[in-house]
Amino acid sequence: MDEFQEILQDFLVESFELVEKLDEDLVELESNPEDLELLNGIFRVAHTVKGASSFLNFDVLTHLTHHMEDVLNRARHGELTITPDVMDVILESVDLMKALLEKIRDTSSDDGIDVSACVARLDKITGGTGEVETPVAVAPVKETVEETPAQESSSDDEDEIDYDSMSPEEVEAEIERLLSERQEEDRKKREAKIAAGEAVPEMPKAEDEEESKEEPKEEAPKKAAPAPTPAPTVQKQTKKEEPKAAAPAKKAPAQVEQTIRVDVKRLDHLMNLIGELVLAKNRLIKINDDVEERYEGEEFLEELNQVVSIVSLVTTDLQIAVMKTRMLPIGKVFNKFPRMIRDLSRELNKKIELVISGEDTELDKSIVEEIGDPLVHIIRNSCDHGIELPEERVAKGKPEMGTIALKAYNEGNQIVIQIDDDGKGLDPEMLKSKSLEKGIITEKEADSMSDKEAYTLIFRPGFSTAAQVTNVSGRGVGMDVVKTNIEKLNGMIDIDSEVGKGTSMKLKIPLTLAIIQALLVGVQEEYYAIPLASVLETVRISKDEIYTVEGKSVMRLRDEVLSLVHIGDIFEVERILDASEHAYVVVLGLGTSKLGLIVDTLVGQEEIVIKSLGDYLKGIEGIAGATIRGDGGVTLIVDVVALMDIAKNVKVSALSEDQNSAVSKEKTKPSDYVVMIVDDSKTDRLIMRKALEPMGITLVEAGDGQEALNILKAGDYNFDAMLIDIEMPRMDGYSLASEIKKYNRYKNLPLIAVTSRTSKSDRMRGVESGMVEYITKPYSADYLASVVQRNVNFKSEFL
Amino acid sequence: MSDKLKDIINKQNEQQESVVEQLDDVVQLVGFMIGDEEYAVPILSIQEIIKPFSWTRVPQVPGYVMGVFNLRGAVIPLIDLRAKFGLQTKKQGEDTRFIVMRHGDDVAGFVIDRLTMAIRIKKENIGPAPDTTNSDDTIIEGVGKQADKIITILKVNKLLERDF
Numbered sequence: 001m002d003e004f005q006e007i008l009q010d011f012l013v014e015s016f017e018l019v020e021k022l023d024e025d026l027v028e029l030e031s032n033p034e035d036l037e038l039l040n041g042i043f044r045v046a047h048t049v050k051g052a053s054s055f056l057n058f059d060v061l062t063h064l065t066h067h068m069e070d071v072l073n074r075a076r077h078g079e080l081t082i083t084p085d086v087m088d089v090i091l092e093s094v095d096l097m098k099a100l101l102e103k104i105r106d107t108s109s110d111d112g113i114d115v116s117a118c119v120a121r122l123d124k125i126t127g128g129t130g131e132v133e134t135p136v137a138v139a140p141v142k143e144t145v146e147e148t149p150a151q152e153s154s155s156d157d158e159d160e161i162d163y164d165s166m167s168p169e170e171v172e173a174e175i176e177r178l179l180s181e182r183q184e185e186d187r188k189k190r191e192a193k194i195a196a197g198e199a200v201p202e203m204p205k206a207e208d209e210e211e212s213k214e215e216p217k218e219e220a221p222k223k224a225a226p227a228p229t230p231a232p233t234v235q236k237q238t239k240k241e242e243p244k245a246a247a248p249a250k251k252a253p254a255q256v257e258q259t260i261r262v263d264v265k266r267l268d269h270l271m272n273l274i275g276e277l278v279l280a281k282n283r284l285i286k287i288n289d290d291v292e293e294r295y296e297g298e299e300f301l302e303e304l305n306q307v308v309s310i311v312s313l314v315t316t317d318l319q320i321a322v323m324k325t326r327m328l329p330i331g332k333v334f335n336k337f338p339r340m341i342r343d344l345s346r347e348l349n350k351k352i353e354l355v356i357s358g359e360d361t362e363l364d365k366s367i368v369e370e371i372g373d374p375l376v377h378i379i380r381n382s383c384d385h386g387i388e389l390p391e392e393r394v395a396k397g398k399p400e401m402g403t404i405a406l407k408a409y410n411e412g413n414q415i416v417i418q419i420d421d422d423g424k425g426l427d428p429e430m431l432k433s434k435s436l437e438k439g440i441i442t443e444k445e446a447d448s449m450s451d452k453e454a455y456t457l458i459f460r461p462g463f464s465t466a467a468q469v470t471n472v473s474g475r476g477v478g479m480d481v482v483k484t485n486i487e488k489l490n491g492m493i494d495i496d497s498e499v500g501k502g503t504s505m506k507l508k509i510p511l512t513l514a515i516i517q518a519l520l521v522g523v524q525e526e527y528y529a530i531p532l533a534s535v536l537e538t539v540r541i542s543k544d545e546i547y548t549v550e551g552k553s554v555m556r557l558r559d560e561v562l563s564l565v566h567i568g569d570i571f572e573v574e575r576i577l578d579a580s581e582h583a584y585v586v587v588l589g590l591g592t593s594k595l596g597l598i599v600d601t602l603v604g605q606e607e608i609v610i611k612s613l614g615d616y617l618k619g620i621e622g623i624a625g626a627t628i629r630g631d632g633g634v635t636l637i638v639d640v641v642a643l644m645d646i647a648k649n650v651k652v653s654a655l656s657e658d659q660n661s662a663v664s665k666e667k668t669k670p671s672d673y674v675v676m677i678v679d680d681s682k683t684d685r686l687i688m689r690k691a692l693e694p695m696g697i698t699l700v701e702a703g704d705g706q707e708a709l710n711i712l713k714a715g716d717y718n719f720d721a722m723l724i725d726i727e728m729p730r731m732d733g734y735s736l737a738s739e740i741k742k743y744n745r746y747k748n749l750p751l752i753a754v755t756s757r758t759s760k761s762d763r764m765r766g767v768e769s770g771m772v773e774y775i776t777k778p779y780s781a782d783y784l785a786s787v788v789q790r791n792v793n794f795k796s797e798f799l
Numbered sequence: 800m801s802d803k804l805k806d807i808i809n810k811q812n813e814q815q816e817s818v819v820e821q822l823d824d825v826v827q828l829v830g831f832m833i834g835d836e837e838y839a840v841p842i843l844s845i846q847e848i849i850k851p852f853s854w855t856r857v858p859q860v861p862g863y864v865m866g867v868f869n870l871r872g873a874v875i876p877l878i879d880l881r882a883k884f885g886l887q888t889k890k891q892g893e894d895t896r897f898i899v900m901r902h903g904d905d906v907a908g909f910v911i912d913r914l915t916m917a918i919r920i921k922k923e924n925i926g927p928a929p930d931t932t933n934s935d936d937t938i939i940e941g942v943g944k945q946a947d948k949i950i951t952i953l954k955v956n957k958l959l960e961r962d963f
Contacts, residue, residue, distance in 0.1 A: 276872055526856065571858035613857070613867060616876045616907055616961050620859050626867055626874045634855040634869050716890065 004056075011052050012105050013261070018045045019098055020335055026091060027338040033082040043072040049097065058110040061100045067122040068093050074126055089121045091339070264365065267326050274315075274322050275609035278515060279628050281315045282606070284308055286630030319515060328368045330408045330417070331359030336372075337379060337406060344383045351390050351401045352383055358408035363415055367509060370489055371417070374482040378419050378505060379404065381479060386423030386503055396500065398422065410511075414533060417507040426497035428454035435463060450560075455495040456592035459483040483592075487641050490516075490533050493592055508533075516610065518627075518637065520603035521586060523567045524575060527635050529608055529627055530597070534640040536589040538602060542582050546598075555585065555596060562587065564596040565647040567638075570622055590640050595647055606630075610637060622646050670696030670798045674717045675788060677701050678708040678736065679725040679754070684777075688723055688754065691781035692788060696798065705731025709739055712746065719749060720792040723784075724771070726755040726762070737769035750791040754779075824922050828943070830915035830950055831898065834886045837915055837950050839943065844955040846899040846906065848914065851891050861963050868908060870899065877908045878958075905959040920945065925952065 022045050029038050050065035071090065074080040082090075096118050100110045288308045292301060334356050345352040363371070387393075387402035394400055405420040428451040435441045435457045441449075457463060461480040486493055491509040510516065510533040518529035519538070539557065546553050546564060553564040564585065568575065585596040608627035613620065624639035667673060675697055679685045685701050692699060700717060702708035705728055712719070722740075726733035733753060740746045752773040753766045763774050773787055788794070828839035829848075854868040854877045863882035867874050877897065882888055894913040899906060920943045928939040938957040943950040 279872065573858075611874045613874060614876060615905060616959065617857060617860065617864070617867065620857060622859070623857065626855070628869050628872065628874070632869055633853060634867050634874055636855065636857065636867075714890070 008056060008104070008108065011056060012101060015049050015052070015101050018048060019094065019101065020332075021045070022094055023339040024335050026087065026094065027342050029082060030084065030087050030342070036076070039072065039076045043069065043076050046072055053110075058100070058104060060110040060113065060115055061097070061104070064093060064096060064100065064115045064119060067119050067126075068097070070126045071122050080125065086125055089118070089125060093118050093122060262325075267322070270322050271326065274319050275515060275611075277315050278319060278607060278609055281312050282630040283632065285312060323364070323511070323515075324362070326365050327362035328365050329359060330361050330363050330368060330371070330415070332368055333372045333375060334359045334406060334408075337375070340376070340379065341383065341404065344380065348383060349389065350383065350387050352387050353401050353403050355403060355405045356407075357405070361408040361410060361415055363509070364511060367489055367511075370485060371507075371509065374485045374507070375406075375417070375419070377479060377482050379406070382419060382421040382423065382503070386421040386425075388424055411508070414508045414510055417509070418504065419507075420502060420504045422502040425499045425502050426455050426458070426495070427499050431455065431457045435460065438463065452495070453592075455497055456493075458495075459493070459592065487590055490531055490590075490640070492534070492589055495592070516608060518606055518608045519586065520606055520635065521567065521584070521597075521599040522601035522603055523571070523599050524573050526571075526573055527603060527629075528567065528571070528599075529606070529635050529637045530586060530588070531624075531637070531640060532605060534588050534590050536587045536594070539585045539587065540582055541585055546583075553598075557585075557587065557596070560594075562594060562596040563647070564598055566598040570643060570646050571636075588640055588644070590644060593644060595644050597643070608635075608637065667795060670794075671698050673697040673720050673792050673794065675699055675792065676708060676711065676717075676719050676722045678703075678705065678722060678728070678733070680704050680728045681725070684725065684754075687781075688784065691784045695785060695789070695794070697788075697792075697794075704728045705733065705736035705739075708736055712740065712743075719746075721750045721752060721788055723752050723754050723788070726753060726757055726766070733771075734765055734769040737766075737771055741770040752787060752791060754784075825919050826922060826925065826943075828918040828920060828950070828952060829898075830918050831896075831911040832913040832915060833880050833884060833911055837948065838880075838911075839918060839950045839952050840898075840900060840955050840958075841952075842917060844900050844902060846901045849897045849899065849908075851895050851897055851910070864963075865910065868897075870908070873906070875899065875906055875908050877910065879910045881910070881912065900955050900959060902956045902959050905956075907959050909958065918943070918945075918950065920950075 022042060025038055025042050025045075029035060029042065032038065046065050046069040050062055050069055053061040053065060068090065071080065071086070075082055075086075080086070093115075096113065096115050100113055100115070103113055104110050285308060288304060291304065295301060337356070338354055341352050341354040344350075382404050387404070388396070388398075390400045393402060403420075403422050405418070407418040407420070409416055409418075428449075431454045432441070432446045432449060436443060436446055440457065440460050440463060458479050459482065463479070483493065486507055486509070489509050491507055494506040494508065495503065496506075497503040510531070517532040519532050519535050520527055520529050522528075541555060545555050547555065549561075553566075554561050555564055556562075562585075567573070583598050583600065584602050585598055586602075588595045588597055606629075608629075610625045611627060612618065612625050613623065622639055622642045624637045624642075626634050626636050629635050673695075675692065677685050677688050677699060678701075679688070680703055689699055689701070698717075700711065700719075702711055705724075707730075708722070708724075709731065711717070724733040724736060728736075731739075733755070737751050737753075740749065740751065750773070751771045752775060753771045754775045754777065755762070756777040758776050766774050773791065775784060775787060827842040829842050829845055830837050830839040832838075849870075852868065854866045856866040857864065857876075863879050865877045865879050868877050869875075879888065889912070891910070892912075896911055896914055897908040898911055899908045924944045925941045926944060927941055928937055929942070938954050940952040940954045943952055
């Protein structure tokens with residue numbers, strides 16, 4: 001039955017697509033009952049589904065669609081006008097059709113759904129008695145074979161008969177007739193050939209089937225084999241009607257695009273591979289930069305540059321291309337809303353018009369799947385709470401018909417979905433008092449709340465503004481779900497409203513989830529990546545601008561008060577480096593809330609690939625995943641949603657650093673004193689060693705600044721002083737000194753410059769970079785020893 | 800002719816069986832030092848052994864989880880076995896290695912002080928874990944007895960299990 005399954009799959013996919021479009025068309029039809037072309041389109045859907053389902057032996061579905069087709073056919077020929085009542089029945093039957101299709105998808109049978117009531121009503125419309133026998137579904141078998149020849153060659157009718165004017169039954173009868181004619185001919189030809197002793201190269205299908213009909217038992221497994229042919233025939237048949245039926249209309253008939261269906265898994269795999277490529281590209285760019293620095297002016301550099309830029313360009317293009325394969329037009333989601341609005345407006349006795357634009361805007365598949373529910377909630381909410389009753393509207397001098405505009409468009413790396421209504425708008429005072437009543441906010445909070453903040457109250461759990469709970473909304477769950485879902489997609493919600501004029505809601509959602517733009521920030525020696533979609537702006541502030549209110553840090557940003565949290569407090573970062581006078585604040589926005597994140601440095605913007613931390617480390621609060629940077633290191637990605645939650649519970653940590661720097665231990669013998677000698681010349685190091693060894697102190701040597709820094713960082717020794725040469729490869733003495741001074745624990749470490757540079761400006765630079773003494777070469781051993789003794793507070797008893 | 804063939808085939812089969820038997824009897828392990836103790840894990844559970852390199856700290860985890868590192872594009876947790884076994888952390892030295900272990904889909908790197916050697920040990924020489932630790936939660940698979948020492952054999956699946 002494999003092939004049967006395959007056909008069934010195709011049938012289902014096709015039918016669901018058709019039905020989806022049907023909803024939209026039907027609603028349009030109601031407002032435009034004379035549109036013949038629309039009618040034809042709808043008729044075709046019913047007809048196609050009928051044809052395919054009868055072939056697949058779904059009797060219940062066939063039965064239903066057959067009656068739908070009847071009604072639509074009459075309407076098509078002008079024998080019936082589509083009134084709202086008729087439309088209700090048709091819509092009901094469409095719903096049933098959907099239910100049946102779903103049933104078939106789940107159980108491969110259309111058994112168990114009662115369509116008789118609906119069919120009776122459909123029948124009444126067409127003037128029947130309403131007494132129709134409903135068949136019971138049988139397992140799809142055998143009959144397939146009998147039907148196939150009937151439809152198989154229906155496409156090659158020669159006679160130009162106006163099928164349009166025929167009822168489907170007539171058409172089918174005609175096809176049947178033509179077919180038998182044709183088969184008869186074929187058979188005769190074949191017989192003639194066989195009689196002439198010629199080999200028949202390929203068994204025509206018809207004969208094959210006849211055989212199987214004769215020997216049904218033996219041929220049982222083969223039965224499904226001829227099936228693939230008729231499925232397209234049904235389509236051909238319907239398509240053939242198109243050119244004749246197509247009246248000049250504003251909307252072109254649904255044109256079948258050239259597409260292939262691809263398993264989403266394959267696309268996901270492709271996306272993963274691209275992710276790896278992007279990482280490799282980032283790495284290549286980094287290496288290129290390093291090489292450029294090192295071999296400045298070399299000729300091969302230009303070539304390397306070219307290659308790198310081509311690779312990076314192509315990678316970016318490739319990434320976009322693959323991303324696009326995963327994109328679906330948001331129309332997929334929007335399609336179901338006209339129907340929803342229609343039902344809602346009838347239910348609520350309101351007049352509402354839905355205006356959709358930008359349905360071609362494309363979004364990643366996974367996002368399209370997630371965005372549906374929040375939109376349903378928002379639109380329901382607009383219908384229920386936003387748009388007023390027609391009388392009310394007229395009294396207010398507004399048009400009777402309320403409008404909800406659903407709009408999608410691209411904005412940079414984001415897509416914006418905007419839902420506007422011209423209803424009564426949100427009243428901030430009302431929202432506040434309501435929230436107070438329900439205990440969602442305190443009086444204090446209410447007083448300090450701006451209008452915009454008050455609007456966001458509708459997203460709080462347990463909030464509902466409807467005076468009475470209706471079937472549509474007002475149970476206080478919906479809008480809270482909206483917020484969670486949008487935040488899950490790293491999106492933001494923006495509400496604007498004016499009392500009496502209406503409400504406008506903007507959902508801003510990133511285009512894709514796997515590869516994102518991120519802002520890299522540094523804190524101490526660590527780096528974190530923050531999804532750029534959640535970053536509103538960055539500001540540089542001085543420490544005095546941070547105030548403490550009720551145990552929380554805040555700052556004034558233009559006319560807003562922004563609560564602050566230090567990234568180090570959230571991620572338990574040890575404060576080793578000295579914090580500077582200035583800090584950067586990354587203003588994060590998510591949904592409707594804002595938070596300032598204090599970081600030490602801003603590194604820049606980078607494209608990152610999100611990787612999971614795996615099972616072992618999953619669920620770490622505040623971390624959404626990790627990414628691999630150009631240098632091969634791992635950088636953690638901040639989970640902005642969680643971060644905002646954590647921030648609520650973080651108590652202010654004074655930005656002042658802990659003064660628990662290593663307390664120097666009591667020195668009991670000369671070798672407890674440790675001094676580092678940093679000089680690139682071995683001879684110089686030896687001279688210094690010779691001068692200091694008599695004191696009995698411990699000496700550590702380093703060949704250049706970098707090495708010295710590494711030794712310091714390793715923390716194996718507790719140094720009491722350092723002797724530093726100025727002229728050194730890799731890192732010179734000045735830079736070494738300023739690097740060392742960045743560390744809290746080495747703030748008071750005496751740095752002694754030992755150099756042959758004697759000019760005043762050299763001395764000045766030394767002081768600037770934090771050197772305490774300046775010894776010029778050559779020097780006497782005693783002098784060096786005495787300077788060191790003075791600086792390490794060498795106890796006199798050891799002398 | 801066919802009898803001869805049969806004989807040969809039979810013999811070969813017997814030989815193969817005995818080889819299999821031998822293999823069945825012997826467990827191959829990789830031994831390593833943590834502090835003063837020698838531990839071992841089955842050689843098949845080891846994906847690779849690498850020299851230490853830089854890793855990234857991860858917040859809000861127990862002290863023995865050092866962070867994550869990049870193993871050819873995969874982000875893998877790094878666990879300090881010294882800390883996990885309650886020993887004082889030590890500077891990583893010349894002999895320090897990361898052992899990347901795998902069990903099913905779970906992969907993690909473990910920091911050990913020093914590798915000792917690959918060990919073949921007969922099954923009969925492996926005793927159960929000491930009674931005091933003999934519960935389901937123990938990470939000790941058993942104790943391998945060798946001529947001059949004993950080796951603690953660890954359960955890889957337990958090592959890779961998140962316990963916080």
